[in-house]
Amino acid sequence: MRHASNHSMGVESTWAHCREAFINGNKELLINLRKQLKYNDLSSANITEFFTAITVTMMSTSTKRDWAVGRSHVSPLSIGVFYLTGCFFICLAPGGIYAEPLKDTFTHAAMGTSFEFTLYARPGDTGTDDIRRIAEEAFDIVDDLDNRISAWKADSQISYVNRHAAEGPVKVAPDIMDMLLYCRKVNRESGGAFDITVGPLVACWGFYRGEGVLPSDDVLQESLAAVGMGHVILQPADRTVSFTRPGVKLDFGGIGKGLALDRAARALRAHGVKAAALNAGTSSILAIGAPPGLKGWRIQIHDPYRPGHCLDEVALCDASLSTSGNYEKFFEVGGKKYCHIFDPRIGKPVDGMLSASAIAGTATETDALSTAFFVMGEAGVRAYCRTHKGIRAIMVPILENGKPMPVRIGFETKP
Template identity: 45%
Template structure:
């Protein structure tokens, strides 16, 4: 089963016995509907979404949102705090400053980056009122971008619906960035085997994992980028400095929650190997992998891991 949503192709594979095929298909369609519902609520590019209304008006007055959206924003704020700001939903002004909000990127002036940084930071710039279910901004120009967590959150909501419908064994993914698994693909199997693509060698595998009631998210530097002053600038930005991530080319996280894995893989890409001890201490159920370029950009990748989820790690592809 497959459907397009959130600018990705979503697929569900259900491995439960086929004697309830109609019920299983209905459960899969309901899960897809929930993904589309999350997109309708959280898209920063749909004018009617709760998030777009917040971005337009929350600097002028608190904006009332649905309880699920407030819950999502509360969780995003907690993940920002837990990663010391390496993941932050307010990175939007920096994406705009660097030309990555709908474009391929452009080198900004230092002063423009400095100004954009004043708008970044959920703790300083976003006010969440649980009693009134409203969102307010501390100043004009704050802009929430759900790109580093939205798919994981949608996947988690969809998996919850599959469980509620009685589905015991399934794999749900949005492209290669986030994968969630229930149960196993067959009786006696340890779990669902999922490969992590090598970030610099096409058609090569960096590692693989076996997922059972867990999720995998991968963040990598491939994608939007541009060259300037003899350097490559990628689209993954450090919310704390306002600068594109350098050296680290891929980060991957396995944990029970797809929402967590999505946000943490971005945070780990920003933090690099130096962030492994902190994230391992704060998220003890998470398995972490970070890959960076070899010396002077050549040779095999340098790969560091935490946890035993990573199988057959092959830095040279």
């Protein structure tokens, strides 16, 4: 009996060290601790299997009895295991070990894609019904924004602007004016790489119809003449928008999902949500806090050429990541691929880039910047990040050997 008790105490002590080592990312210490538990047959790199082995050890009869009897201030042993994009952790509470915190994932169709919100329950929640109601409220906010800014909905405020702004000033809501001013700012700071008037180019290349076409030079130049933020006149004091010529069209497809995520996150935080991951399709994800026991949400940028593999991964905490890639929408003519992301300055699809990811504090920023970065290329992005501290990028150019090689930019300035 004494032997069993000593074994329990030894495991308990080792477990405490394991917890601390894992949270701090000390892999070498984890491997040494694994040896103390006599699981030397496990691969030193297989930390997930190692922790599973610890779980089994801690669930031994003597250990459970030792925790449940004679330690009245500690709850009965229950270990929760959660996997997220290859990340493994054990959930721990002050004073003892408890089951994995309640969480749930909710999905909603909007803006031509699927929004997916994963929320952890708040302290005091006894189930997921409360966070479900909060998620539904956040989805309502997304829908409201979509109904107001979608260029695909005839009764939206932006569709009204597109129909009448060439005739004269059109009054818009305060938040729409703020959004337009921000788009103009990013347009200027990116040297014109980000442009919400790119719609005529998308149309002439056939992407709105879902079938790519090579436009003639005359058609291309005619469309290009209607592109450019210089055609959009903003009067913030009067909250009016006007166009300098017919044919100009505003399209928030390159920023709208990010803005929707930010507004949803604001509502969730107002309700006390401390940990959540919000994503809009495959392009943008916003992290609120971090999962229990971790410093951030592990986010992977997938490799389109190798299913199940990733090009890079980062940990996000109260930050956002957006990715633009040439593999999302494209067509081929004569063996050449034409993607749906245009350089609005020349009117042609961007060539030579597989993907561009932006990391910043808000999804509005990253949604706009991922598009801009894809157009700007590595040199332009390096120059941008040097003058915009806190902005990071992961660029994946198309190399001659065909092997994607991610290039990290701005990470050296991140503490």
